[in-house]
Amino acid sequence: MRADRQVYRYDVTVLAVLALVLLLAVEGNTQALVPIFAIGVFIGFALSQIGVVRHWRLERGPG
Incomplete structure (x- = not known):
């Protein structure tokens, strides 16, 4: 459930x-x-860091 500002309403409460x-x-x-x-x-x-390395490897391609 999202509020008007595109954030979740109850996350802060949780x-x-x-x-x-x-x-x-x-x-x-x-x-x-x-x-x-x-x-x-x-x-x-x-x-x-795992996400950065994964992105780097996908962008770099084989070789």
Whole structure:
């Protein structure tokens, strides 16, 4: 379901609820969330680099 601005309506709400669940799970200790953040950054960076390499190989062609 999209809003008028071509964004998903409930994504911000879902992210806020997930953030609240994470904070409640670690009992408000934000230092416990740092490793989760680091893993998320690493995964995001790795996926973007895989996409760049895949695009580069497709554009370059054989040889």
